[in-house]
Amino acid sequence: MSKLELPALDQTACCSPMVREPLGETAAVDLARMFKALSDPVRLRLLSLIASHEGGEACVCDLTGPFDVSQPTISHHLRVLRDAGLVGSERRGTWVYYWVLPAALTRLSDLLQAPAVPVGAATGGDR
Amino acid sequence: MSKLELPALDQTACCSPMVREPLGETAAVDLARMFKALSDPVRLRLLSLIASHEGGEACVCDLTGPFDVSQPTISHHLRVLRDAGLVGSERRGTWVYYWVLPAALTRLSDLLQAPAVPVGAATGGDR
DNA sequence: TGTCAACATAGACACATGTCGAAATTGGAA
């Protein structure tokens, strides 16, 4: 009997029990893609700048000035943010407007607050 | 007079006002580094798996099995998470334990909830 | 229709990153 208990004790000493379901592989790929979009300082600042405007929306003409990179680079970064589902965009005549998609950001922050809370497959959708 | 008012109207039509201070360059570099650590699916799942254990802490021996990559690769990923300040680690005899640093995760989620809220320079510190 | 401004895309390039197997390091037991 004592022999049977020792292995169990060994495992208890090494392993703490799981208290919740960890993130699955499919969700991780999706979420990692969004985090990757945020993993560049310029892109992070772009998102912040857009969100700092009234209504969480800004014109591109307001986004190309404050950075030390060229206009095509800003455009490329905005594309990455959009493709990752973090912002939406629309051309209105001369100007193109970008806006944050709060649902996507909420999805990320929910994960970080309780990282192992099961995340549903719901998408934010466009504005 | 009507000529003088048109340019001002044009600018109003294009630009929405700023309602808060956007993220600065220095903070963005720091935060982007943490997001980069989360931008790989395996690393995201590792963090989630650690956090899913009781006390937000897990033994490495629990972390090397559930993934389709080699043990050195898991070790490398854990290193990236640790260097980014998202987890802490400690060797206790035979086993090495990793735990999440909630303050770092909170810092990220706060940014995503109100992306343009000024983020202080406070660090999470180690456990 | 031609011209211009605003913005996006393409291609090239230097540098970064994920993964592997091999090797090194650390701690425990004999």
Place this chain on the structure above:
DNA sequence: TTCCAATTTCGACATGTGTCTATGTTGACA
């Protein structure tokens, strides 16, 4: 001290990423 298990680090390599200049696309206006 030697041997072993657990874990980290190293070096190589294929692939990915940020940035640029050049070019293409879109919309407004004369």
